[in-house]
Amino acid sequence: MLPAKTDILRDARARDATGLVEEAAALLRDGGLVVLPTETVYGLMGSALHPGATARLRSLFRGEGGITAAWHAASTEHATEALEPLHRVHRRLLRRLTPGPVSFQVRLSLEQQRRCREMLGTIPGRDATSAGSEEIIVRVPDHALTRRIIERAGVPIIGNRLRALGANDERTPANAAAIPGVDLIIDDGPTRLVHASTTVRLDPAGGFEVVREGALDERYVRRKARHTVLLVCTGNTCRSPMAQAIAREQIAKAGGVEVRVISAGAAASTGAPATPEAVTAMNAAGLDLSNHRSRNLTRDMIAEADLILGMSRSHVAAVLAADPTAVGKTTTLDPEGADIPDPIGGPLEVYTRTAERIRSLIQRRLEELLG
Numbered sequence: 001m002l003p004a005k006t007d008i009l010r011d012a013r014a015r016d017a018t019g020l021v022e023e024a025a026a027l028l029r030d031g032g033l034v035v036l037p038t039e040t041v042y043g044l045m046g047s048a049l050h051p052g053a054t055a056r057l058r059s060l061f062r063g064e065g066g067i068t069a070a071w072h073a074a075s076t077e078h079a080t081e082a083l084e085p086l087h088r089v090h091r092r093l094l095r096r097l098t099p100g101p102v103s104f105q106v107r108l109s110l111e112q113q114r115r116c117r118e119m120l121g122t123i124p125g126r127d128a129t130s131a132g133s134e135e136i137i138v139r140v141p142d143h144a145l146t147r148r149i150i151e152r153a154g155v156p157i158i159g160n161r162l163r164a165l166g167a168n169d170e171r172t173p174a175n176a177a178a179i180p181g182v183d184l185i186i187d188d189g190p191t192r193l194v195h196a197s198t199t200v201r202l203d204p205a206g207g208f209e210v211v212r213e214g215a216l217d218e219r220y221v222r223r224k225a226r227h228t229v230l231l232v233c234t235g236n237t238c239r240s241p242m243a244q245a246i247a248r249e250q251i252a253k254a255g256g257v258e259v260r261v262i263s264a265g266a267a268a269s270t271g272a273p274a275t276p277e278a279v280t281a282m283n284a285a286g287l288d289l290s291n292h293r294s295r296n297l298t299r300d301m302i303a304e305a306d307l308i309l310g311m312s313r314s315h316v317a318a319v320l321a322a323d324p325t326a327v328g329k330t331t332t333l334d335p336e337g338a339d340i341p342d343p344i345g346g347p348l349e350v351y352t353r354t355a356e357r358i359r360s361l362i363q364r365r366l367e368e369l370l371g
Contacts, residue, residue: 008177012145012188024184025152032183033057036149036159038141039192040101040215041170044179045072045159048124056181058127061160069158070103070137071124074151079138082119083112087206089225089258096224098140099147101193101215105201108134124156139197145188161196226258227369230305232315236265236294238344239311241274243333243358245287250366259369264297266318275344281351302326309365312339333361
């Protein structure tokens with residue numbers, strides 16, 4: 001039973017959250033339309049599986065291109081799982097930018113369409129009566145109460161911002177009661193962010209485009225899309241700087257890939273130059289280490305990296321001692337687990353042989369990374 005039109009406002013700041021979550025979730029499952037907060041705007045939400053709810057949303061929003069509203073997933077994991085197979089760049093963007101103020105426009109392949117119907121029972125946000133490409137909009141809101149409600153509802157939830165219904169102020173639900181078809185309004189005060197969500201279109205080939213900047217600017221989105229490789233040795237003056245220079249060269253030759261390579265030392269003195277032998281060995285290969293300055297390994301570097309490659313097993317151990325959660329992304333540069341001996345104090349010939357071995361190992365690792 002949907003509630004009467006009186007008493008549809010619920011103040012999230014003055015009620016028991018558990019009761020509010022259950023009330024809103026049940027209403028969504030039954031086909032009701034609920035105004036919920038996100039971190040950027042308030043939106044009108046409904047079940048993508050309920051014909052009555054989708055019809056009411058379609059009549060209110062009159063979506064273009066067959067898109068009725070955006071799918072609001074309860075978690076990054078749920079969104080990612082439903083959209084498989086995803087390109088690794090797209091998966092990285094979802095993992096790094098959600099929950100958060102970003103909406104993804106995704107053109108679904110036939111396999112992704114099948115996956116959505118299998119997992120969710122529908123392609124959420126699509127108007128089933130509309131022909132054309134199966135593009136959807138996906139959002140994972142960064143609002144804990146709303147995500148709890150969506151998760152508890154147990155059905156795919158779609159919604160659109162209040163401005164699409166003509167509301168002047170969508171950072172509060174003040175005008176939501178005047179919208180026809182609203183069954184419940186949850187008021188959690190003004191939204192945390194002033195700007196609306198950023199819109200990112202995902203290209204089927206693995207690229208992406210920021211089509212509308214909002215709370216996140218394009219520079220920030222592109223930085224999050226990059227895959228960061230961290231190379232670790234002891235002093236960050238021999239092995240890892242040479243590996244960094246070689247990796248950057250090979251990535252530049254590959255072209256069209258977003259990979260950032262950095263290096264650090266597990267026991268480095270910050271600001272030391274590369275050893276003269278390392279500089280000379282790299283010069284012979286057409287690479288320049290003259291401006292390199294050593295950096296000590298930090299937890300921030302570890303957290304930022306997607307892949308961490310130690311020159312030896314002791315460097316892997318040092319990374320994991322600093323941050324045990326990095327276990328799944330930390331390994332030796334040599335896929336077989338063998339150490340690369342430290343050339344410090346040795347003649348130029350030792351450095352040259354070390355650089356040659358590093359080059360072959362970097363090539364193997366980049367082939368794995370870049371597919």
